[in-house]
Amino acid sequence: MFEILRNLSRRKLRSILTISGIVIGIFALTTMGALSERFNQQLNAGVAFYGSNVQVAAPDQQRTGLLPISKMDEIKAVDGVEAVFPTYSVLVNPGTSFSFGGPPETIFNRIPEESAYRRPQITIGQGTDLSADANGEVVLGTTLAKEYKKAIGDSIDLPIKPNDAGPDFVNHTFTVVGILNPTGTAPDSYAYISTADAQMLLGDSLPPAIRQTLDLTQVAPGFTVYGRSDATLDELDQIAVRINAEVAGVKAIKPSVSVNGYKQFASLFTVITTAIGILALVVGGLSVVNTMVMAVSERIREIGLKKAVGARTTDVLREFLAEAAVIGLIGGLIGYGLGAALTLFINAGSFAGSLQLFLLTPKLTVLVIGFAVALGAFAGVLPAIRAARLDPVTALRTTN
16 A cells, blocks of 8 residues: 555656646746747838838938938839828937837827828727827827826827936927727837927927027928839839939938848747747656656556556557646646746736737647647657557566
């Protein structure tokens, strides 16, 4: 009796250690996979946006970095160009920059006519969109609205005054008229105002010596140029080449440059996720193999008895594979649960940045749990074959 209890305790301990090994690997796979899913979502949105237009800015050597609005007419005359819109941007929190949580919170001008060209499109979830002649109104992304606890009809001072702001810092009060539908991407942390208001904020951000010499209604930091709705990336690249050749004093950036940059980031996170998957395979797989080998050794007589009373080789093989798969499933569920809990906790915390860091998707859930089960079954193949091939006579002569 004591020997039986001791063997049962050993089995339980080994099972616990095996499950723990799988839990560690699946936990890592879940968290890194959720991080990769979130970044890939953002990167895919970046590919969709920059792959649908040509960004035009001032040449690097230009001192002010501003372009005359009159350049829009010259760009419109370039073959393949369907529409051109001025682009203005100001940081919500001056002095911030790109962080691990995503791009900085930014204020952009929103032009109603541009919405039909923009990819991916952003839509209003609450309230209304900006009118053509909006003044002192703002549409907030969902993350921005949540961070500053703003609802429709509330007021917000933009840009946000930093703690170390100088005496010449200027901001303006805007009324929240709309909140965007959540996208899980950069626009969630953006604020949109009219072009006239954006020109005003641009002027506030310029040194007085430059501001006083400019008519802010006649300049823009850059333009967004659109081709046909079905224009390919190569066709947009050709538009950029023609703009540079035909319009003096501007620099059109090939969309493929930005798109390829985003794709390289996506590849990087894919590599990271794959590496974590391999780690999970090694850690969890070795644990399952160890447990199943010991299980076979401790249950030789049991296996012999089963085969002596008619159990077929396939029955024994199926039994041990099922046991290994169940171990993988239990470890996978626990590991995924812990990983999911951590990602949700970090997403809910203020330290995640303006954008949530993790994204749990049904695809990731199925992949992780399926990987854990497959890992357990695969690692149990050799021990199961060993058990299935045991000679019943030899097994019955063996004592534990």
